Amino acid sequence: MSQPTPQQRQAIDARGAILLTAGAGTGKTATLVQRCLRLVIEAGVDIDRLLVVTFTNAAAAEMKQRLREALRHAATQPDAPEALQRQLLLLEAAPIATLHSFCLDLIRTHFAELHLDPAVAVLDESLATPLARQTARRLALDALANDPDTRTLADHYCQARIDPLVDLLLETHRFFVAQPRAARCLDAQLNRFEPLAPNAWNPLRPSMFTAWLLESAPAVRTQIPLTIEGIEQDRNFAGKSPTGEGLRHLTTLLPSLIPLLDPLPNDATIADWTRRLDALLAFADDSLWARGSKKHRGCLEDFLEDVALLRTWCPTDGLDPLDVEWTAARAPMSALLRLARQFATAFTDAKRALGGVDFADLEQLALELLTDPEGRPTPVALEWRERFEHVFVDECQDINPAQEAILQALARHGEHANLFMVGDVKQSIYRFRMAAPDLFQRHLRQWPALPHHQVLPLTENFRSRAGIVAFVNALFDTLMQPRLGDVGYGPADRLAFALPDRRAPLSLHPPEGQGPQGAAPDPDCRVELHLIREVANATASADTGADDSGADPWEDLLELERQAHVIAARLRELMDGQHQVWDRTTHTFRPMTWNDVGILLRSVSGRSGPFLREFRRRAIPLSVEQGDFLDTLEASDLTSLLRLLDNPRQDIPLFAVLRSPWFGWSLDQLVQLRLAGAHGDAWERLEHAAQQRNAHGQAARDFLQTLERWRRLALMSSLTCVLETALAETRYEAFLLTLPDGPDRVANVRRYLDLARRYDPLQRQGLFRFLRFLDDQRDAGREIDPLPPRRADAVQWMSIHKSKGLEFPVVVVAGLSAPFHFPASKAPLILSRTVGPAPQFVDLPARRRHESLVLWHARREERAASLAEELRLLYVAVTRARDTLILVGACKPESRTWIERTSLPPAAGVPRALRATEWIGLWLGGSLDGSIDSGEATFGEEPDTARLRWHFHAGTLEPREPSPSPGDPDLPPDDASARMPSLDLTPAKDPASLIPAKTSASALRRLGPEPDAEAAPAVKPRHRPFPAARPRDDAPGSPTRIGTAHHLFLQHLDLTPEPSDTHLHEHARTLVTRGILRDSDLPHLDLAAIAHFWRSPLGAEIRTHALRVRRELPFTAAFHPSELPAFATTPPPDPDEFIVVQGAVDLAVLLPTETWLVDFKTDHITLEEIESRAADHRHQLQLYATALERIHRRPVTRSVLHFLHPRHTWSALPA
Known part of the structure; x- marks a missing residue:
């Protein structure tokens, strides 16, 4: 490491409990290593008395390697003490590992106190997951048969089905084991729902109301001046008319709304809140809003709707709606929590029977050793505290409450405080792993006021050029708000361009002759935004339900294909133009190589195809993150075979196995199979084909005999035995070796066999359970065995999660227009850390369902947390870039939705956004002009000016000649055409x-x-040319377009003023100006008919x-x-x-x-x-x-x- 900066030196030398907030690229790992070295070399602390907790095994290995190299270097110095050689020996056994690895060592050390086998092992997830589901299913079936409350739970929240009930039970277990003392926490929640317990939601109601007001008030405070400004403009036109007087009264009244946005005291009663809501509700009175003024309400509209909704949850005439909701939820919630408690015990017994624990057990057992029921440290904890002189925690923003409790039990406190935590809440992106970034935020607020505690910043960025640092600051200074996940972007969060003297060529204004290719100043804008205009036809079709089958086929390309086209074209342009990037080794600029480029997406599952095709067409090597190896072709072949062995009457697995190298049927044989019988599914047609006395019938008989033999083997032998038999008989692996990347493909088969072998102890569950385990893993987004990229000298393509900790000279962030996912928005029950189980109100006899107050509150919490995570993902993505950052998405810049969402003030617009492109549009504001194809935006003041160049691309691609298909030599195109009339692909009429x-x-x-005679042929001749385009349904004057125009006009019409001819004509022109209607629509609008209706x-x-x-x-x-x-x-x-x-x-x-x-x-x-x-x-x-x-x-x-x-x-x- 080079000489530490003043910020790093302060962190290295600080004493007591330290929380180091380290922004992206600020050298946190180097700082942590230097602090460890100072303690070892200068303070004489043995390195095995430092507990260093990392987030991943790879991070732990990197930490050890850095310490090893630093110690070896220090040991070679002339004045080095001999004790350094001893430290090198101690390093190999030093506790530098993940928290789970440390917990396993702790448990094995104290196995007797926990009544465990001293050789206890961690169960592989491939074993623990199906075991958990089997246990949960058995308990759920038993409870459904014997407990009426469980049946109510299933009826109300699980569609009266067993699988959703099992999923809910497993989710509940996962939620509680992430809390300290999970069993105690579960019992406390269960006691709240006991029959004689008082309504536990009533005391929470004021805090829920307060949380809503604190979240909503900033946007409303911002909106009120804007509303007044808009009304004042209307008032100038209205003059002293009654309307003008009404507008004047409204502008004098609206400021009185602002004091009502202040939260009530903590001891406020529900009566206090009822009065406050009534006062707020007065501003929703229609008589208050003079004609034409409602269009200026903005986010006030939603706020006043929330006020009206919350008022319905206040007691009225002696009836408390919350009591009704509590009474309805008590029995099913008690059943759920009882079932969760039973499951925890049964699952623990099942794991112990296999001699193992899972990762949640590691945390809970460690807490059992380290804390008593009241959370105080035990003698075991005090003993381990004495072992460690210092406790280091890396990536502390991603820990959960149970892990936090473990670390606090191991650390010393008071004047001997020794906890050193490093993290950045802006990079917390693991909520799906139960990470709780609010714990980091709590420390951030509390530690500065505590004795022997410090919060220190690291803000100097060593990674990115100054232009990218300025862009990051400008963007997130607007977007990150405390109301969204409690993450702001204050002075301590702003990144600074580190070492400006030594990195002068990367500054905003490099000295003459030091820019790329000797230019001064740097002529390149290093942040680019590429937006693809969405296809108009597809938009109209989506809005109106019109048939778009006549659209140009190239306009139906998926959004990701269009993005891949734009990205590949831009990268090829950069490469051909010898785009310059900074070489850290030579400290000079050099031309970009493909390995310098990283393409990042929010999610990569199933999205590599368009990129592979487009990059191959432009001769750009692409190394795709393989993700889960189950997505590879060879693993899919194995899974299809198992699905067929489990149930042969499945068409897709059947055809996949027949076509695969297992049996190698040609396309001609598959066509003959479809012709073999007029009715039934594929399996019945196969049995019919087997009765024929020809070569095709013989192939069918051979297949049926082989499959039947393998199915009998599956009943008597292990899963691994069946797969190994099939592989040996078909010489499948030998075939794979003849293909490109053959050894890698064979390695994937071996991985699959290892996975099956780990499942063999649960073989009694059957093939179906193993297949269900694979589906569960994929649905949950968990990778069973991630694969490394196969190509090194290529553009790297990966998820944002995988990119954390990496950096690239050129970063492309794609898929920014993908909609955010809010899984809790439709869930009938949410598990909340603030209110516990939050169920929907259900009254089945009355056929009533509606959102309860606690569910409404929990959904708002979850939505805010999900949005905050999406914002942090965007931060992680853009901060991976060193030299050039390219942002890519799609949008409709002329649409009403885009205009409204990107013209709101940030306080209101950020929480309303549905995709990242809306955030960027909100930040750019009026600088983004969709009427021209490109431009540049500049933000900030010298010397921190941020520049961004934006481009709009057409949503269509030029048609490319389709590459001829190699086809099947046994099936010429003419033969396929001849068979079309007789080929029946219609499935059986189940x-x-x-x-x-x-x-x-x-x-x-x-x-x-x-x-059937009208049905289109199922098989089309190969090399068929595109059909001639037919007239578009949305052409001016077409019935579809006339209907669309009238509906858009009626949708946006302000109903407040009288529907006069003048008003209607002005409204039509306004809609054209806003891009909602076209000029060509105006002659076809029947405004007289519209006026007739409203009169x-x-x-x-x-x-x-x-x-x-x-x-x-x-x-x-x-x-x-x-x-x-x-x-x-x-x-x-x-x-x-x-x-x-x-x-x-x-x-x-x-x-x-x-x-x-x-x-x-x-x-x-x-x-x-x-x-x-x-x-x-x-x-x-x-x-x-x-x-x-x-x-x-x-x-x-x-x-x-x-x-x-x-x-x-x-x-x-x-x-």
Whole structure:
């Protein structure tokens, strides 16, 4: 390590308990190593008396290696003490390891106190996971048979199915074992739900209200001046009219809302909160908002809706809604917690029977040794405290509460405090592993006020050039807010460009002659933003439900394919232009190599294909993070074989095995199999083919005989034995060796066999359980055996999580427009660290479900935590870059959604964002002009100016000639064409196969059996040219476009002013200016018909309830097939079968006790045709009404179709 900076020197020499907040690239590992060396060399502390806890085994190995090299270097100095040689010997046994490794050593040392086998081992996850699921399933089935409360739990929260109940039980166990003293914590929660216990949610209500107000107030405080400013502008036009006076009154009244945003005292009662909510609710009064003023409410709209909702959870007329919700939740929650306690005991017994523990056991058993039931240190803890002179913790932002308790038990306190914790909460990205970054934040707040405690910063960035450092500071100074995950971006978080004198060529203004290629100053902007305009046709189709089958095939490319195209083109441009990067070894600039580039994505699973294809086309070598080896082709072959052995009547595994090297069937043979029988599934057709006396029949008989023999072997032998037999008989591995990367492929087969061998002790569970284990691992995003990249001299492609700790001269962050995932948004039950189990309110006899207060609170917590993690992932991604940073995503810069979300003030816009591109657009604000293709934005003031160059790319790609397929020599194209009329690929008509799992409301009108003669051929001739383009459905003047334009106009129309002709024409021009409508739409808008509706009695009545009007209201609801006329002719489905239907209602009025529904139609019909046309839409309107009644729990009392052209309203309900 070079000479430490003043910040590093302060951290190296500091005494007491130290929390070192180390930003990205600030040399935290080097600082930690130097502190250890100072203690060993200068203070004479033996290195085996330093406990160094790392996050991964790789980090522990790196730490040991750095210490080894430093000690060896120090030992060669002339004045080096002889004791350094002893320290080198002690280093090999020094406790430098992960926390789990230390806990295992602790447990083995004290096995007698824990009544464990001294040789206790950690169970492999491939063994522990299926064992846990088997145990949970057995307990759940028993509880369902004997406990009514468990049946209620399953009915209310698990769709009355066993698998969701097992998943919930395992999730509950995982939640509690991450807490200190898991059993004690579980018992405490269970005691809260005991029959005689008081309502445990009542005391939490004020704190939940306070949390909501603290979270919402910053955005509202920012919004109020903006609202007043907008109203003042309207007031200038209104003058001294009644409207103008109303606006003036409103502007004088709105500032009085600000004091109401201050939280109430901690001892405030529910009565105090009721009065506060009533005061806030007064600002939602329609009479207060003068005509035309509501459009300026911004985030006030959502805030006032929250106020109204929270008011419903306050006691009224002696009835407390929270008591009702508590009473309904008590029994099922007690059942869940009792089941979790039983599972913990049963699972522990099962693990002990195998002589092992899992990772959660390591933490809980260590805590049992180190702390008593009250959390105080035990004699064992005091003994280990004396062993360690100092305790170091790396990456402390990613520990959970149980791990925190272990570290506090091992560390000394008071004047002898010896805990040194290093971390950066901005890089905490492991919530899925139960990491709790709030623990780090608590230390950050509390330690400065404690004696013998210090919080020290490391902010000098040694990794990135000054332009990237300035960009990071400018971006996250806007985006990171304390209200979002309690992570701000203050002065102690801002990165500084380290060693500006020694790294002058990388500064914002390098000295003359020291920039890339000798240029001065650096002409390159090293931060780029590439946004791909989303295809207009696809957008219109998504919005209107129109058929887009006539679109250009190249416009249907997936977003990731378009991004791969842009990224590959840009990287090829950089390489051909000899893009300059800084060489740390020679301290000069050099041309970029492919190995200098890293492409990072939020998630990589199943996303490598577009990149591999596009990079191969441009001759760019790409090394793809293999991730889970189960995704490789050879592992897929093995899994398909096991699925077939478990259940042969599965078409996809059957064809996969037949086509694979196991049996090597050609495409021609597979076609013959489909022709072998007119009915039945693939297995029945295979049995039919086996009866033929020809070569194809012989191949089918050979396959059936081999498979039957392997299936019998699977019943009698282990899983490993079956696989080894199949591999030996087919010489599968010998075949793999003939392929590119043959040795790697064989190694993957060996990995798969090792995995199966670890599962053999649980063989009694059957193949299905092993396959379920594989599916569970994939669903949870856990990698069973990650593979290293196969190519070193290539562009590196990996997940952001895998990139943590790495750096690249050129970083491409792709997929920034992928929507954020909020798994808790639909969950009927959430486990919260603040309120415990938070269930939905369910009253099955009354068929009522709604969000309880605790669930509403928990969902807001989870959403904020998920958004904060996404923000931290973005921070980790952009701080991997040393020289050049390229950001890539897609957007619709002209769309209403993009404009609204990116024009909000940051306090309101950051929490509302649904993807990272919206955050970047919010930061750029008006600097991002979607009407031109490229530009540059500059932020900040000298000397910390941030520059960013942005580019918009078309959402379409030029068609490329398809590469000829090698095909199958046994099946010429002409032969395939000749067989098309007789080739029946229609599956057997099982009732379930005729019913979709999910559909849209508009698609239901098109569903229904079609004559087979009208079906399109299933196989198309090869090398078929693209069909000629047909007229687009959204062409100006087309019926689809006219309907879309009218619906967009009605969706955005302000209902406050009178619908005069002038107002409607101005509104239309405004929509064109905002990019919502096109100029070509204006001649086709029937504004007179629209005005007629809003002046009609129904329209006028709707306008009186403008605050409760919802337009384009989306819904998702479940229906039994028998409820949908489209499936009236299908065979009777299973009683438990259901279809998820999604749609959007043109206009709904959500009144307190009823709902009105209006569906607009733009058909050009006469009055005589209305009844017949209405009959076509009757069922769709009925579906809308049923969905709204189920979701909003109030009857639909008005349900109408309004035909704009004939100006007629048709009611679906009797008057």
